[in-house]
Structures are given as structure tokens and as C-alpha cells.
Amino acid sequence: MKANRNLARAPGAFTLTELLIVIAILAILAALLLPALTQAKERGKLTACRSNQRQLAIAALTYAIDNAEWLNPLQDVRVGPDGNSWETTYRVILWDYVGGNPAVFDCPTERVAVYADGISTTDAALGGFALDPAVDWSRLYGYPSQYEVWNASGIGVAGAHWIPVRDDVDPLARVSTMPFGRPLGGGYYEGLHRTTEMTSPAKLICFGDGGSGTATWSDDNWWIKEVTPGAEDNAGFNRLTQDDYGCRRHAGGAVYVFADGHADRLAAAAIPCNPTECWWSLRLNAHAPAAGAGVAP
Numbered sequence: 614m615k616a617n618r619n620l621a622r623a624p625g626a627f628t629l630t631e632l633l634i635v636i637a638i639l640a641i642l643a644a645l646l647l648p649a650l651t652q653a654k655e656r657g658k659l660t661a662c663r664s665n666q667r668q669l670a671i672a673a674l675t676y677a678i679d680n681a682e683w684l685n686p687l688q689d690v691r692v693g694p695d696g697n698s699w700e701t702t703y704r705v706i707l708w709d710y711v712g713g714n715p716a717v718f719d720c721p722t723e724r725v726a727v728y729a730d731g732i733s734t735t736d737a738a739l740g741g742f743a744l745d746p747a748v749d750w751s752r753l754y755g756y757p758s759q760y761e762v763w764n765a766s767g768i769g770v771a772g773a774h775w776i777p778v779r780d781d782v783d784p785l786a787r788v789s790t791m792p793f794g795r796p797l798g799g800g801y802y803e804g805l806h807r808t809t810e811m812t813s814p815a816k817l818i819c820f821g822d823g824g825s826g827t828a829t830w831s832d833d834n835w836w837i838k839e840v841t842p843g844a845e846d847n848a849g850f851n852r853l854t855q856d857d858y859g860c861r862r863h864a865g866g867a868v869y870v871f872a873d874g875h876a877d878r879l880a881a882a883a884i885p886c887n888p889t890e891c892w893w894s895l896r897l898n899a900h901a902p903a904a905g906a907g908v909a910p
């Protein structure tokens with residue numbers, strides 16, 4: 614008599630075919646769920662990036678309230694704990710306004726340009742200096758020091774247009790059109806700005822996903838800037854065409870926070886920078902000919 618294999622196996626056990634089917638179903642389910650999980654993870658990072666940027670906008674506006682409406686400098690020369698004066702960044706200047714939390718200057722999606730990891734080997738490589746093994750470089754942030762400017766961060770301060778659009782002969786009379794300028798003198802010629810100079814706060818970018826990662830000034834991985842020397846006041850500023858990887862960090866776009874405190878994810882090409890409207894400038898029409906100038910920039 615032919616043996617019945619189904620009867621021969623233990624009650625409740627699976628056949629090989631049944632097991633293979635179960636494994637195949639699990640593999641299909643995993644393949645279906647993994648992209649959804651990855652997307653959910655990225656959505657979480659996007660939310661965290663947006664939250665960090667909103668904190669930065671609030672910090673800058675609170676700084677202005679404390680300083681007679683003057684916004685914080687993009688960078689400045691400040692005295693460090695070692696008693697020396699060092700060129701430093703807005704991160705040190707807003708430090709107390711973000712509760713001394715270095716992670717606020719970072720985007721969770723960014724792995725390389727990270728402020729909270731202190732001076733990393735990547736930062737040192739950009740700066741062309743060696744890390745001294747005797748120093749704890751991982752905690753070098755939040756105060757003026759020789760290397761603070763070299764610490765890349767995932768979120769950059771807006772500095773696309775720092776040469777004035779109007780034609781000034783005297784460099785000391787220059788006033789930049791970026792929201793956070795640099796103090797006049799000391800090698801800086803742009804000047805600072807007051808919140809009252811913003812013509813359209815809802816259309817003025819203050820911070821955004823940073824990490825310019827370009828050959829020109831690649832050391833300054835903490836601000837969003839025009840990377841073509843001499844073209845800093847040009848209309849048509851587009852981070853994508855400049856291969857600025859920070860602008861495509863979140864599904865091809867980037868998070869930006871505006872002076873009214875709202876944050877948006879935008880594609881680089883969707884940000885206006887033309888004679889009618891420039892979201893990088895204090896004056897919405899910064900690229901339009903200045904009154905009396907007669908010549909378009």
C-alpha cells in the first residue's frame with residue numbers, strides 16, 4: 614500500500630511547500646513595508662529639521678528683541694575663553710538663545726556636516742589642519758575659538774546676497790541685502806540689519822538646510838551662500854545649479870525657515886531670486902534698480 618505522507622507527519626506540522634509559501638509571503642511583506650518604514654524615518658527627520666530651524670528663527674528674533682531690533686551677525690570677531698579674538702559664527706552668538714544645545718544647528722538627515730560632533734576629521738580636512746590627540750575636539754562648539762568657523766553644520770544661515778545691490782563707492786557705506794549681515798569694519802563691509810528693514814517677513818529666508826559642499830569656500834559649511842566670487846549680488850541664485858547638496862537633502866528639496874517663523878520644504882528652483890521678488894533679500898525687490906541708480910544690477 615502506498616504510504617500517505619500527510620498522515621505520516623506529526624499533527625499540526627507544516628509541509629515543506631507550506632513553509633516555502635510562508636517564507637515567500639514574509640519576504641513580500643518585508644519588501645512592501647521597508648520603503649514605508651524608510652519613508653516614515655525620513656519624515657521624522659524632516660520634522661526634526663523643521664523644528665530645529667523654527668527654534669533658530671525664534672532665537673534670532675528674540676536676539677533682535679534684546680538688541681533694539683538689530684539682528685544677530687552672520688559672523689563676527691569675538692573674544693574666546695582663551696582671551697584671544699577669533700572669527701566666529703552666528704552659532705556662538707545665538708548660543709544662549711538655543712539653550713546651549715548644539716544639535717539645534719544640525720539636520721538629522723545630514724551625516725557629514727554636523728555641528729554637535731565638534732571639530733570632526735572631516736572639518737579638519739576642510740580646514741587643512743591636523744587634530745591634536747591631546748584635545749577633545751568632539752566638544753569644540755558654542756564658543757569662539759580658533760576652529761569654530763571650521764565646524765560644518767547641517768543647517769545654514771542665509772547669506773546668498775552680501776554685496777549691496779545698489780552701487781556704493783565707499784565700501785564702508787555698504788549695506789548687504791542678506792538678513793544677517795556682518796558688522797562694518799574689522800574686514801567686514803556688509804553691515805547689520807534691523808527687523809524693521811524686512812519688507813516681507815513671510816518671503817524672507819533666514820535659515821535652511823546647509824552644507825554648501827562646493828569647491829569655493831567649502832570650509833564655510835554653515836551658511837547658504839553665493840559661491841561664485843564677484844557674483845554675490847546676481848539675481849537668479851539657485852543652489853541646485855551650484856551643486857549645493859544641502860538643497861536636495863530632503864527628497865530632492867530642503868527645509869527653509871522664514872522671518873515670520875514658518876518653515877517650508879522647497880525645491881531650489883522654486884525660490885524666487887529675480888527683479889520682482891527675491892526670498893534671500895531683506896527687500897523683496899532687492900534686484901530691482903535702486904531709486905536714482907538708473908542701471909539694473
Ligand SMILES: [Zn+2]
Nearest residue numbers: 848886891893
Ligand atoms: Zn536674489
